Amino acid sequence: MADVPDTELATLPLDAWHRARNGRMVPFAGYHMPVQYEGIIAEHRWTRSHAGLFDVSHMGQLIVPLDATATLETLLPGDLQAMSEARPKYSLLLNPTGGIVDDLMITKRPDGWYLVVNGATKHGDMDVLRAAGLAFTYLADQALLALQGPDAVAVIAAHAPGVSELGFMQAGAFDLGGVQAWISRSGYTGEDGVEISIPASAADAIADLLLADERVRPIGLGARDSLRLEAGLPLYGHDLDETTTPVAADLLFAINKRRRAEGGFAGSDRILAELEQGAITRRVGFTVEGRQPVREGARILDVEGNEVGRVTSGGFSPSLEAPIGMGYVATHLAEPGTALTLEQRGKLFSAAVARLPFVPHNYHRKGKTA
Incomplete structure (x- = not known):
């Protein structure tokens, strides 16, 4: 990655916040994003031992109506019908040949299916949803932060009572420092932690609130990449793409039992054959x-x-x-x-x-x- 030239890249809600803290900004997924602050190795080790604050507002946040479940199941291999509310699941958006269009998190909420998709692919993902006849709302005014590391939940629980009661891959709505937030106990580092969806207008205040704790430091893209690699987590556009099937990618857990028996999702003929015969x-x-x-x-x-x-x-x-x-x-x-x-x-x-x-x-x- 190189320093950002003067281009038409988009800016994150926290762009000025990052620059004020000496974040080295680089182009990533169509945005100016911080690759590091004090150094990748130091930030990596801090996250593993304390708590790192990541700005992942480039990710796409979407709401699909709950009555569109059947159509959504034609694109994803997960058993959406069996999903409980506020229990995020990892899933895959597939093409007709069984290739992975994107990997994503999906949660059943009272207001619909909440999808968090990759920043570099979010507009293409929305095109796929439209082509399938799905209505959706793009939450363009929502920021997304991740607080990761062994101290992460203790830090945020001081400002959002009840968060510590969440288990891994559980979520809910919380008051976070006077701001309405959707918080899931999940992340992309292999550590305990949370992902926090808040109005973009509140991003500075919430980032300052969390960073005021001495256990928290801002972390850039460089350490995010080394952390997820140590955790064995694939990165879309590198380890996954539209020529890769879930079987080849070793992501079989994303294909639930009912879907393996019934099929009916994009590329299911090829994927189910690979499940039986191997990729x-x-x-x-x-x-x-x-x-x-x-x-x-x-x-x-x-x-x-x-x-x-x-x-x-x-x-x-x-x-x-x-x-x-x-x-x-x-x-x-x-x-x-x-x-x-x-x-x-x-x-x-x-x-x-x-x-x-x-x-x-x-x-x-x-x-x-x-």
Whole structure:
């Protein structure tokens, strides 16, 4: 990523807030966004040990009417009919050939199906919904913040009583410092934490409120990427795209039992066949010998030197102090421990398939203390 030139990029509600705190702004998903403040490794480690505040207002927030459930199920492989209110689920927007148009979070709320979609794909997602005849409301005036890390819930619970009672993947409406907020106990770092939807007009006040706690620091895109990579979480446009199926992407949990039995969602014939027979390729994690990261696009070779896949995400893990990555390989090579060779700019690196996540998730499961 490079510093942002003078372009037609959009600005986040907190644009001035980031700049005032020396956020280095870069172009991402059509917006000026902060890539770092004090440094990626320091921000990464702070989130793992305390609480990091992320601005993810570039994400798209949509409301689809509840009476459109049947139509929505033609696009998503989740069992929406069985979903309980205020229980977010990870799901996938699929194309007719079973490719992933986007990955998203969906929650049943009293006002409709609440979808949080990726920033770079949100307008294309809305086109897919329109083409299916779905009405929806784009919540363009809502900001989205994420507070992640072991101290995150304790910090926000001081201003939004009741949040600490949420378990992982539970959500609800709360008063947060006098602002009406929709808060879900979820995130994209592998840590405990929350995502907070608030009116954009209140973003500065809420960000200041949270940052006033000494356990909280602002965190940029750089650490967000290294955190999600350690957690083994795919990034759309890199690890997922419209040529990738949920089976190849190792996202089978997003296809619920009823949908596997009945089908009826976009690309279901291909996906259900892959569930039974296996996909040709599969997303895996891998560790790399040495200290140098191997980046997206590098070739993956088997022990005989044949190309068997490509790296889709790669970087240095601050937690493990070693290079890690994800990519797609021929399915017969997806077993943890399998030796691989990575080729980047003519240089070869020894690697091995690793179990995901690289760093254990620290989600707060229901029944445990906050």
